Amino acid sequence: MNRQESISDKKEHLKSFIKTKGLKSTRQRDIIVTEFLKTEGHVTAEEFYRKINRRHKNIGFTTVYRTLKLLAESGLAAEQVFADNLTRYESLLGEEHHDHLICQKCGSITEFKDNKLENMQVKIADELGFQILNHKMEFYGYCSNCRK
Amino acid sequence: MNRQESISDKKEHLKSFIKTKGLKSTRQRDIIVTEFLKTEGHVTAEEFYRKINRRHKNIGFTTVYRTLKLLAESGLAAEQVFADNLTRYESLLGEEHHDHLICQKCGSITEFKDNKLENMQVKIADELGFQILNHKMEFYGYCSNCRK
DNA sequence: CATAATTTTGAAAATGAATTTCAATTTCTT
């Protein structure tokens, strides 16, 4: 399955989500969703609106904002808040859960995943009688470029 | 060293911090700091202001807010933001770093610490060339009471 | 001790991201 197919899969996913919820599919939503699924990294609603707005002057911030929320609800995007307290959205193009390394110098956000670590987390929580539904793990510091 | 001594130690710590910074010590700050160091758990500025305000009608929200910031700056309190996006303060009465379990039913916040986990985190970051200055780990789910 | 210099206080205003409102428009259904 190549990346292109994956994107159309996701669009199908959203279409059925929209239908189930009794929502309507619109020109704006199509554009925003298509753009978003092609976007790498983590964007704020504001940032993403500016990107959309370059080519589509008639799509407003509110619609971008609402569509990102919709994507998050449908499971196609992850909504995340890091130390700067801004809400960011990340496309979940078939990606699994992962955690983040946030560089405090250049602001870059890198992803990582470690199964041993994840297993350990579940085990620890279990010992404490806590049932984990989801978790958040972020490392703040200097990335390999900036620590030099 | 009993708890009472520990508190006065902390107050000394803050006094010298205040002096170094060229700040002044005031009646309000004294009251707020004393109350805070006796407080268990994680409070928002608003919550803590309401608590202070019960006995001290003449201490304003802004002063409580600013004093909590001061405590955080001086290292006597930890400033934390969980999933509800409110800023909370936690007294660091000689406590080491720890992470949090947040119950999504009752809202309770429990602390835990696991050295193996911490070591593993450093190791993983190291392998990625990332230098960790601090990290954040939160588990969201159901606490032992609420999972029943 | 007094007075000058500086900081603090606290009510009110400002900020800013997130969210909601509402009239006009678009989409879907029949």
Place this chain on the structure above:
DNA sequence: AAGAAATTGAAATTCATTTTCAAAATTATG
């Protein structure tokens, strides 16, 4: 094609947080 229902987007609102500013308190200095 027309009615019902959802969407759009500019503007307004919300709400926690932060700043402002004049009056008061504290500390340093003569």
